[in-house]
Amino acid sequence: MQCLMVTILEQPLKIPGGLRLSANKSQSLRAPLRQARIPARLYVPLSQHIGEAAEPLVGVGGSILKGQPIARSLSYISAPVHAPTSGRIIDIGAYPVPHPSGLKADCMVIEADGEDRAAPGSLRMEDVFEADPADIRQRVRDAGIVGLGGAGFPTSVKLNPGPGREVELLVINAAECEPYISCDEALMCCRTQEVIDGVRVMRHALHARQTVIGIEDNMPKAISCLQNGLDQAGETDIRVIAIPTVYPAGGEKQLIYTLTGEEVPSQGLPIDLGIVCHNVGTAAAVGRALLQGEPLISRVVTVTGAGVRQPANLDVRVGTPIADLIEQCGGYTDKATRLLMGGPMMGVSLPSDAMPIIKTTNCILAASRQEAPQPLPAHPCIRCGKCAEVCPASLLPQQLYWYAHARNLDKAQDYKLFDCIECGCCAQVCPSHIPLVQYYRFAKTEIWNQEREREKADIARQRHEFHLERLEREKKELQERRAKAKKALNKPKVGNADSKKAEIAAALERVKTRKAKQSVTARNTDNLSEEKQAEITKIDKRRASNPNENRP
């Protein structure tokens, strides 16, 4: 049994590098968290998570109830999809989805009936705090819960530390470090109980010895809400720790460093240190699923930016088109120039607002020209090293850029490309306005692509080898057949007299046996009348005198 010691530091550390950015969270926090309207049509993508896409369970035309599973997961790293409201499936096909590629992906289109009737659920667990962790994981899996912080990794997988591994520390990531995004803050203030329930369930499922909620110190209201909630619940073991506000303190590895001083190894996972980290929104979703029986069909989304009239946090059903959501926030202002999913640092540009909210959408930013400025033309790198100063992963961004730019992917990997969290600090401070993160993203996806190509090439090689082997075998078989036929032809036709005689005798013998088999013995020959007997004798006589007569 692996046992690791993790101590929570009294004084949280400051991450290396990072930037102090203006938070811009107050705009969306002015109004309280409210329920978003259910649109007439919802577009629910089958893949809203890392891993395999789900497989539809309901066909076109099928009626569905809210919370009913409409697509199931086929592999371990996958998550099912549930109906966000009651209605009818009107189409299953490719529709635009919020993804940087701008490609379409398979979605189930639901026509809401407006009644929002719920299906009888089976997710709720009465005795969840006594339940077997495996049962909890199964329910979390059935509820379709994925990490709501951004990446969308199936939560049930992260609730399984693996055999022989103990969880020393459960970290709940409530840092929410990116500017403009305030969905977690709104959630913690308005749905404190759900959050605390979820954290307790997660702690039980992981058998975590210590639990800590890491939250940036610029959210005093959320901190006090959580602390009060924990005090009321009598939870003294769950600690709320305020960490220094610096972007990106909410990165998983950064938060763990801030709280414990431990560094997650390169290419490693927090579990290697005995730590598991979950987003606070994910915790709330777990609490909601296991204590209230509702699968993951809605999430809190921040709609903000100078481009939208009434910035707010809304509880939105998955599948709601972004256009619908913007409309509920008063529509666009004249300043809107760019639409982003996510914050200004890590968000991706969306080509249109005809895309749905998915499980991992935390923020819709309708940005003005000032908020998301047009990228300036890039100049050559002057090797000033500012990027290295701000890199929270302590990498050398200028070297990564150098090799990514030259498409020297092996070298980029040597400089730990895959430890880059794409936070965008380096690009923000670059005096040459080089789109550094774009280069890293290019290099990462290119490397993955090459790996896939290599795998495909290996399969092609095997298939080709098999093909050649098959041709060889067929050729050999043909030759063998030919040789056999030839041998049969070349068999000596004329032998000596004895063998000929023997052959004739054998042939005669064969004929005899065949005739014997065919000959018929008369039946019903007893008790014949004299007349009949006379007739038979006559025929026999005739046959005897005429041997050529056909016999049976």
Added chain:
Amino acid sequence: MLTAVLAIGILAALFGLLLGYSAIRFKVEGDPIVEQIDAILPQTQCGQCTYAGCRPYAEAIAAGEADINQCPPGGEATIQSLAELLGVDAKPLNAEHGVHHEKRVAIIEEQVCIGCTLCIQACPVDAILGAAKQMHTVIETECTGCELCIPPCPVDCISMVPLKQNIREWKWPYPEDEQRPIVAPAD
């Protein structure tokens, strides 16, 4: 003097024996460089390099009979890797052998197919499914895009189509040829 000669002689004999023994004991079957070259080649098995497949080409490169710039499906990336492996200078793709383009797959127009099986015999990776006088079809995931099935088809029902992009295998573009989507949201 004699001792020195003896000592050197005995040592030489010892080392000779040791080397002789290891040459037999640790003999490497086949040419490892061929394996390494073959691992870099894209395994399209198209024969555009004038050899009967990727492995024969790898053997030819190893024997110094072929140049490293004869593989159009591999393109610059393959030439680069080969140059690195063999310690020679990279050179541009030899246009005699064809041009590099994004990977494509063969597709059979099934209404036109007469079921002659000629393409099945031509496919180097057995990626075409069918039988005599039955419709044929290409197993897309196994197709290497070698185009060897196109010439034998008597009814010209096979065409090459670019691979459909899907989100899972989508790549971020190289920044310099990127057009940033800046769209004013419709009001």
